[in-house]
Amino acid sequence: MIIEVLYLAATVLFIVGLKMMSGVPTAKTGNLLSAVGMGLAILATLMRGGEFTWTQIIAGIVVGSVIGVVSATKVQMTAMPQMVALFNGVGGGASQLVAIAELYRSGSELPLIALIAVQLSVFVGALTFSGSVVAFAKLQELMPGRPILFTGQHWINVLLLLGAILLGGWVTVDPGAWGPFILLNLVGLVLGILVVIPIGGADMPVVISLLNSYSGVAGATTGFVLFNNALIITGSLVGASGIILTNIMCKGMNRSLTNVLFGGFGAVSTAGSTTISATGAVSEGTIDDAVTVLQNAQQVIIVPGYGMAVSQAQHALREVGDLLSSDGATVKYAIHPVAGRMPGHMNVLLAEANVSYDQICDLEDINDEFSKTDAVIVVGANDVVNPGAKTNPSSPIYGMPILNVDEARTVIVLKRSMSPGFAGIDNELFVLPNTMMVFGDAKQTLTKMVQGLKN
Amino acid sequence: MANEVMLAVYVFVLAIFVGFEVISKVPPILHTPLMSGSNAISGITLVGALIAAGYGGFDLLGLLGFLAVTFGTINVVGGYLVTDRMLRMFKREEKGQRGKSQ
Numbered sequence: 001m002i003i004e005v006l007y008l009a010a011t012v013l014f015i016v017g018l019k020m021m022s023g024v025p026t027a028k029t030g031n032l033l034s035a036v037g038m039g040l041a042i043l044a045t046l047m048r049g050g051e052f053t054w055t056q057i058i059a060g061i062v063v064g065s066v067i068g069v070v071s072a073t074k075v076q077m078t079a080m081p082q083m084v085a086l087f088n089g090v091g092g093g094a095s096q097l098v099a100i101a102e103l104y105r106s107g108s109e110l111p112l113i114a115l116i117a118v119q120l121s122v123f124v125g126a127l128t129f130s131g132s133v134v135a136f137a138k139l140q141e142l143m144p145g146r147p148i149l150f151t152g153q154h155w156i157n158v159l160l161l162l163g164a165i166l167l168g169g170w171v172t173v174d175p176g177a178w179g180p181f182i183l184l185n186l187v188g189l190v191l192g193i194l195v196v197i198p199i200g201g202a203d204m205p206v207v208i209s210l211l212n213s214y215s216g217v218a219g220a221t222t223g224f225v226l227f228n229n230a231l232i233i234t235g236s237l238v239g240a241s242g243i244i245l246t247n248i249m250c251k252g253m254n255r256s257l258t259n260v261l262f263g264g265f266g267a268v269s270t271a272g273s274t275t276i277s278a279t280g281a282v283s284e285g286t287i288d289d290a291v292t293v294l295q296n297a298q299q300v301i302i303v304p305g306y307g308m309a310v311s312q313a314q315h316a317l318r319e320v321g322d323l324l325s326s327d328g329a330t331v332k333y334a335i336h337p338v339a340g341r342m343p344g345h346m347n348v349l350l351a352e353a354n355v356s357y358d359q360i361c362d363l364e365d366i367n368d369e370f371s372k373t374d375a376v377i378v379v380g381a382n383d384v385v386n387p388g389a390k391t392n393p394s395s396p397i398y399g400m401p402i403l404n405v406d407e408a409r410t411v412i413v414l415k416r417s418m419s420p421g422f423a424g425i426d427n428e429l430f431v432l433p434n435t436m437m438v439f440g441d442a443k444q445t446l447t448k449m450v451q452g453l454k455n
Numbered sequence: 456m457a458n459e460v461m462l463a464v465y466v467f468v469l470a471i472f473v474g475f476e477v478i479s480k481v482p483p484i485l486h487t488p489l490m491s492g493s494n495a496i497s498g499i500t501l502v503g504a505l506i507a508a509g510y511g512g513f514d515l516l517g518l519l520g521f522l523a524v525t526f527g528t529i530n531v532v533g534g535y536l537v538t539d540r541m542l543r544m545f546k547r548e549e550k551g552q553r554g555k556s557q
Contacts, residue, residue: 234497
């Protein structure tokens with residue numbers, strides 16, 4: 001009884017905690033409540049004990065805690081997406097291992113629904129684990145971030161999926177069939193790899209939120225294995241959250257989920273990049289030119305992209321922003337929904353640099369303001385500010401919602417070179433008459449701008 | 456048994472609705488902490504891992520349990536800590552403090 005009450009309390013705390021994530025002032029407390037809920041769930045489980053052997057439990061908790069604490073405190077904010085991917089992956093892996101253990105322990109004694117859940121849990125868990133590891137490797141640049149495609153890829157995936165269904169059915173009918181069960185585990189692992197390798201770096205936000213959803217589904221199915229409502233509810237919550245974020249990311253890129261998963265975006269559009277849609281002269285400006293423009297601006301909007309994160313320029317950027325606002329200008333930061341490597345990543349990077357979250361605006365809130373803005377600073381953003389998405393029907397990103405920076409009086413683009421962004425297409429913004437290109441490393445350029453603004 | 460299964464399915468379906476209701480209200484600025492926080496919650500599978508490890512001895516079951524507990528703990532501990540670290544960075548500007556002093 002007390003155990004059930006504790007599980008119930010944990011579930012309520014998870015829901016309340018997630019609900020409190022809907023506002024910055026309450027989010028921290030929400031996360032804490034959710035963590036307390038987790039503590040209660042763990043406590044409840046340990047109280048079932050009696051004939052428990054404690055060695056493995058304690059060893060696992062100690063080893064896991066050390067790894068968890070060290071990685072969570074050491075990770076850089078730019079590397080957050082791969083860290084979350086990895087945490088996701090071990091969550092999926094844990095679900096897989098629990099299901100294996102449960103089949104091993106209870107085998108043919110498991111009721112039918114639990115047997116089916118074991119197969120699902122093992123399969124989804126394995127897929128989440130290996131898929132997350134590949135996502136981590138891509139983001140960490142341990143393997144190429146570009147899409148890896150080969151002929152017949154989709155057919156192999158379909159065959160593997162069919163094979164998994166058959167193997168799952170086999171084990172459900174004959175729970176003692178370890179050969180097919182081990183094979184099912186392997187198919188899940190292989191499919192996880194194959195599903196993620198064709199997805200390019202720019203599409204990673206979608207993949208990470210999708211894997212997040214899978215880890216929830218794996219948890220929920222484990223709940224069906226153990227007949228534990230706390231697991232079922234929690235898993236569904238996470239599953240739903242992942243799907244919502246996935247949907248938001250897809251909308252941000254104006255693409256369907258199938259297109260992201262099977263399209264090989266980068267690979268397709270590289271072919272398109274040979275046709276140069278953007279014509280006109282590039283006007284290059286010096287840092288002094290940019291400073292002069294900024295000093296005369298009443299309203300400035302800053303658009304950070306992943307290029308800013310790569311050169312760790314968020315602190316220098318914030319300094320520029322602060323100097324301008326102390327000079328009397330209105331300074332806002334505009335964030336595109338898919339800026340960064342996971343949903344909302346750019347907000348975290350700006351928060352790290354102490355940018356006040358009141359100054360940070362979403363695409364929908366700020367897009368009408370560009371036409372009233374004197375100067376826009378684009379730092380390492382590319383596709384999300386490409387007017388071709390509005391005007392060029394042949395562009396692969398046509399129809400994607402973009403930040404209307406081209407409507408501002410002057411656009412200052414900080415960029416290393418004219419090279420295209422992840423979508424591999426030319427940016428018409430760079431040749432517009434009101435655009436000034438300032439070439440160089442974003443951090444160095446911004447640091448020099450700070451000097452210029454101070455003088 | 457059939458009742459128990461149906462009840463679990465009810466719980467599952469209703470929880471999905473609750474999830475959509477709760478999470479669709481989270482603004483984009485908090486999406487990364489939301490994801491890492493909900494990710495930490497998915498470490499609830501640790502509950503299952505503890506049971507598996509508890510029933511195991513120094514055998515295959517014990518080994519599976521140990522690995523599952525380790526993985527689940529990384530997910531839970533790492534996930535909550537990293538979320539907290541991110542949320543601590545979100546600050547509102549204190550009016551009049553910055554810039555105006557010069």
